[in-house]
Amino acid sequence: MTAADVFSDVLLGLAVVIVLGASLGVLLMRDAAQKLHFVTPAALVAPVLVTLAVLVQTGTSENTGESCLALFFLVVAGPYLSHATMRAIRVREP
Amino acid sequence: MVLGFTAAAIAMLISVIPAGIVIARGSLPAAVVGYEFITAVAVMVLVLLAQAFQRPSLFELAVLLAVLMFGSGLVFVRAMERWL
Secondary structure, eight states, rough: OOOHHHHHHHHHHHHHHHHHHHHHHHHHHHHHHHHHHHHHHHIIIIIHHHHHHHHHHHHHHHHHHHHHHEEEHHHHHHHHOOOOOHHHHHHHOO | OHHHHHHHHHHHTTTTHHHHHHHSSSSSSHHHHHHHHHHHHHHHHHHHHHHTTTOGGGGGHHHHHHHHHHHHHHHHHHHHTTTT
16 A cells, blocks of 8 residues: 555545535534535535545546546536525525 | 545445435425535545546546536526526
C-alpha cells in the first residue's frame, strides 16, 4: 500500500463521513428548509473530496478529467438548485 | 485501491436509506430535498464505482447524471412551486 493509497482512502473516508452525517441531517431535521441545509455538504463538499481521491489515485488521467467535469456540474448546479428549492418552499409554506 | 472505492460507494449507498425514508414519509417539499440529496449521492457513487472497476467509459454516466440533476431538479422545484 503506497502513500497515495492511504491518502486516497483518507479522502474517501472523509467524504463518506460527510455524506452519512448529511443523510442523518436530512432525516432528522423538522422541516424542508432545515433539511435543505444538509444537502449542500453532500452535493458540494463530498464530491470535491471524491474527485481529489481519484486525482491522488490516478494522477492527471481521463478518469480525473471526467470526475472534474462531473464536479463542475455539481458545483455550478448545487447552489442554484438550492436557491430555487428554498424559494419554492417559501412560496408553499409562507 | 479497488476496495477503498468500492467500500466508499457501498457506504454512500447506505446513506440513501434515510433520504428514501424522507421521500416516502415526508411532506412534498421534504421529498424534493430528499430527491436532490439522493441524486447528488448517485453522481458520487457512479464516479466511485467507475474508478473501483477501472472503467473510464462509466465516468460519462456520472457526468450525464450531474447535468440531468440540474434540469430535473429545476423541473421538480418549478412544478412544486406552481402546480402541486
